[in-house]
Amino acid sequence: MPSTPDNNRDRSVGIVEPQRRTLFSPPDALVLESGERLTPVTVQYETYGELSSDADNAILICHALSGDAHAAGRHSPEDEKPGWWDSMIGPGKAFDTSRYFVICSNILGGCSGTTGPDSIDPNTNEPYGTNFPVITVRDMVLCQKALIDQLGIASLLAVAGGSMGGMQALEWAVSFPDKVRSVIPIATTYRMSAQGIALNEVGRQAIFADANWQNGRYEPGEGPSTGLALARMIAHISYLSAESMHRKFGRDLRYRDHYTYNFEQEFQVESYLHYQGSRFTERFDANTYLYITKAMDYFDLTTGFSSLRESMQRAVAKFLLISFTSDWLFPPREMKELANALRSNGADVTYIDINSEYGHDSFLIEDVPQTKLIAPFLEYLYWEE
Amino acid sequence: MPSTPDNNRDRSVGIVEPQRRTLFSPPDALVLESGERLTPVTVQYETYGELSSDADNAILICHALSGDAHAAGRHSPEDEKPGWWDSMIGPGKAFDTSRYFVICSNILGGCSGTTGPDSIDPNTNEPYGTNFPVITVRDMVLCQKALIDQLGIASLLAVAGGSMGGMQALEWAVSFPDKVRSVIPIATTYRMSAQGIALNEVGRQAIFADANWQNGRYEPGEGPSTGLALARMIAHISYLSAESMHRKFGRDLRYRDHYTYNFEQEFQVESYLHYQGSRFTERFDANTYLYITKAMDYFDLTTGFSSLRESMQRAVAKFLLISFTSDWLFPPREMKELANALRSNGADVTYIDINSEYGHDSFLIEDVPQTKLIAPFLEYLYWEE
Numbered sequence: 001m002p003s004t005p006d007n008n009r010d011r012s013v014g015i016v017e018p019q020r021r022t023l024f025s026p027p028d029a030l031v032l033e034s035g036e037r038l039t040p041v042t043v044q045y046e047t048y049g050e051l052s053s054d055a056d057n058a059i060l061i062c063h064a065l066s067g068d069a070h071a072a073g074r075h076s077p078e079d080e081k082p083g084w085w086d087s088m089i090g091p092g093k094a095f096d097t098s099r100y101f102v103i104c105s106n107i108l109g110g111c112s113g114t115t116g117p118d119s120i121d122p123n124t125n126e127p128y129g130t131n132f133p134v135i136t137v138r139d140m141v142l143c144q145k146a147l148i149d150q151l152g153i154a155s156l157l158a159v160a161g162g163s164m165g166g167m168q169a170l171e172w173a174v175s176f177p178d179k180v181r182s183v184i185p186i187a188t189t190y191r192m193s194a195q196g197i198a199l200n201e202v203g204r205q206a207i208f209a210d211a212n213w214q215n216g217r218y219e220p221g222e223g224p225s226t227g228l229a230l231a232r233m234i235a236h237i238s239y240l241s242a243e244s245m246h247r248k249f250g251r252d253l254r255y256r257d258h259y260t261y262n263f264e265q266e267f268q269v270e271s272y273l274h275y276q277g278s279r280f281t282e283r284f285d286a287n288t289y290l291y292i293t294k295a296m297d298y299f300d301l302t303t304g305f306s307s308l309r310e311s312m313q314r315a316v317a318k319f320l321l322i323s324f325t326s327d328w329l330f331p332p333r334e335m336k337e338l339a340n341a342l343r344s345n346g347a348d349v350t351y352i353d354i355n356s357e358y359g360h361d362s363f364l365i366e367d368v369p370q371t372k373l374i375a376p377f378l379e380y381l382y383w384e385e
Numbered sequence: 386m387p388s389t390p391d392n393n394r395d396r397s398v399g400i401v402e403p404q405r406r407t408l409f410s411p412p413d414a415l416v417l418e419s420g421e422r423l424t425p426v427t428v429q430y431e432t433y434g435e436l437s438s439d440a441d442n443a444i445l446i447c448h449a450l451s452g453d454a455h456a457a458g459r460h461s462p463e464d465e466k467p468g469w470w471d472s473m474i475g476p477g478k479a480f481d482t483s484r485y486f487v488i489c490s491n492i493l494g495g496c497s498g499t500t501g502p503d504s505i506d507p508n509t510n511e512p513y514g515t516n517f518p519v520i521t522v523r524d525m526v527l528c529q530k531a532l533i534d535q536l537g538i539a540s541l542l543a544v545a546g547g548s549m550g551g552m553q554a555l556e557w558a559v560s561f562p563d564k565v566r567s568v569i570p571i572a573t574t575y576r577m578s579a580q581g582i583a584l585n586e587v588g589r590q591a592i593f594a595d596a597n598w599q600n601g602r603y604e605p606g607e608g609p610s611t612g613l614a615l616a617r618m619i620a621h622i623s624y625l626s627a628e629s630m631h632r633k634f635g636r637d638l639r640y641r642d643h644y645t646y647n648f649e650q651e652f653q654v655e656s657y658l659h660y661q662g663s664r665f666t667e668r669f670d671a672n673t674y675l676y677i678t679k680a681m682d683y684f685d686l687t688t689g690f691s692s693l694r695e696s697m698q699r700a701v702a703k704f705l706l707i708s709f710t711s712d713w714l715f716p717p718r719e720m721k722e723l724a725n726a727l728r729s730n731g732a733d734v735t736y737i738d739i740n741s742e743y744g745h746d747s748f749l750i751e752d753v754p755q756t757k758l759i760a761p762f763l764e765y766l767y768w769e770e
Contacts, residue, residue, distance in 0.1 A: 246579050269583050
């Protein structure tokens with residue numbers, strides 16, 4: 001998909017059009033980690049830049065829990081907001097689309113075009129709902145691999161992503177070592193922590209507790225919006241640092257300079273959280289939220305291995321690992337453990353802990369320091385052979 | 386109330402009997418910070434040790450959100466669990482009951498014997514529910530002050546408490562400077578942070594979202610237990626550190642050594658959180674949870690002052706400030722700000738940041754290092770005059 005230049009916006013990939021492919025059509029099927037089979041699987045994706053004639057300049061961007069395939073550019077000139085990582089993807093940016101062919105696909109289980117719980121189950125002609133099989137990060141990567149194969153790309157120059165996107169990048173490195181020359185996992189971990197599982201579980205329980213959830217059989221637009229908003233509010237707290245919340249809101253009051261002595265939203269931080277929760281329900285499916293958080297909880301690269309080091313011995317890619325000092329959801333110490341394990345295997349690893357106060361969300365905000373690390377890392381790789 | 390020795394349990398205050406007093410009886414009333422009037426106010430409390438003839442050995446212990454007046458000893462020989470700070474209160478312990486007279490009262494707004502939302506409103510003969518006026522930490526302290534007056538104690542040797550109990554201790558220091566010789570605020574802050582308000586607000590919304598809440602007009606035993614359990618689960622995550630959760634649970638599974646690929650509670654940490662949430666609903670009132678979290682959110686000693694330093698100029702007590710390295714709900718940096726403000730006023734301040742991995746809950750767990758600090762601090766005060 002050649003992107004149309006958008007002269008109004010410098011260094012933008014311009015207007016982009018989402019694309020779809022159907023993979024794993026019968027009699028084929030995607031065999032999931034659980035053993036269940038899924039067929040067919042539709043994948044929504046976007047691409048930015050041009051694939052080189054020998055297909056050696058492709059970079060896969062993996063999105064996080066609430067992201068989608070729309071990573072850069074705009075869908076129409078009227079579009080108010082660009083894609084979720086527009087500050088990082090475009091001509092002259094970290095993922096320089098004048099040089100690289102950048103692909104971003106909605107994950108398996110997602111609710112933005114790729115087959116997931118809100119898709120129609122061909123066996124029943126109704127939405128899958130909770131009949132959708134439980135998926136894992138590895139299943140998401142299997143689906144991305146099938147897409148890459150169809151696009152005629154034998155090897156990716158890089159796989160990059162933040163948060164759950166970083167989990168996918170790490171999974172690529174160990175599941176398809178001969179298919180990735182480098183991986184750039186950002187603000188992520190090699191295995192979901194107990195605290196992370198706990199936060200996800202409370203969010204899921206908030207959805208289950210909403211009478212409108214109806215065991216996942218709600219009609220479109222009539223889902224458990226109160227429960228989903230609550231789940232998002234909890235998660236949102238974990239995406240920010242205490243410092244950034246303090247600096248952004250402090251104890252500021254919404255309307256007045258005195259307390260109301262009732263239970264209305266009177267602190268700015270309350271109002272902000274409610275807004276985030278409510279806005280999320282307009283664009284996200286509650287069942288999908290259940291499935292994707294569960295996939296994150298299952299993520300553990302060490303499963304079946306005696307150590308993290310041993311589990312990473314399959315990987316041969318170059319690694320650029322990035323964490324952020326104030327990220328308490330995926331703390332720097334876990335990334336450091338990963339860096340140490342990789343180094344003890346003799347892997348080619350660069351690990352940087354970026355000083356930032358923005359917490360987990362830093363990967364969406366701190367484009368300047370990330371660009372300074374990623375652009376030369378990719379350039380070196382690109383010219384290496 | 387003299388406590389009966391319990392020979393089976395060394396260094397215990399033994400069997401204790403809760404007591405009640407009615408304060409602010411008509412035509413008197415407790416005038417709240419909001420301007421509302423409350424009359425009468427019943428206070429439940431316990432005492433351990435003996436008040437000296439000149440009433441100079443009294444220590445007030447203030448409890449946290451989910452605590453009550455039962456801080457030490459047992460209510461009967463069959464009682465399986467002692468009071469919530471039994472490891473700190475007793476003969477030879479940090480708060481040595483062979484020397485001091487220790488008082489702990491259920492806070493105003495509580496649900497364990499002191500007047501609160503689940504008490505009967507004398508005007509309607511029904512539970513107050515959400516007709517109960519919104520209260521503040523200062524209101525809780527006014528209520529404690531009235532109790533102390535009734536007990537004939539002109540000046541307290543110390544006021545001590547963790548978390549919201551520490552907020553009360555700080556409030557005592559500035560509201561009644563001539564009534565407290567020392568304060569020992571532990572794992573607390575001089576003003577609730579944006580992150581703390583955010584976590585409390587999500588918990589309240591979980592209660593509001595439960596259909597059984599019914600605007601606070603539920604029958605006893607038929608309250609919003611799902612919402613209250615969710616609120617407790619969220620809060621509980623903030624009481625532990627990521628490290629202690631990892632060490633305690635890691636990614637351990639509940640029954641099996643493989644994933645179930647469904648939405649049952651399969652990780653140990655999930656099962657633990659559910660247990661904590663469910664157990665809490667058996668002993669705590671949902672409306673009370675709303676009111677007490679709101680009181681915490683309102684807590685800000687700097688309100689009406691141009692700086693923290695200025696706000697603390699009213700205090701003349703000796704301060705022993707204790708924080709815990711892994712407490713992210715009330716982080717050491719906030720206690721350090723308080724210590725610095727007090728020191729710049731020339732106050733007598735000792736501040737210790739105890740190295741602990743147990744997070745905010747450390748104040749309930751780390752009795753050994755706390756005793757090493759508190760026992761000599763009190764002993765010095767006691768012999769000083």
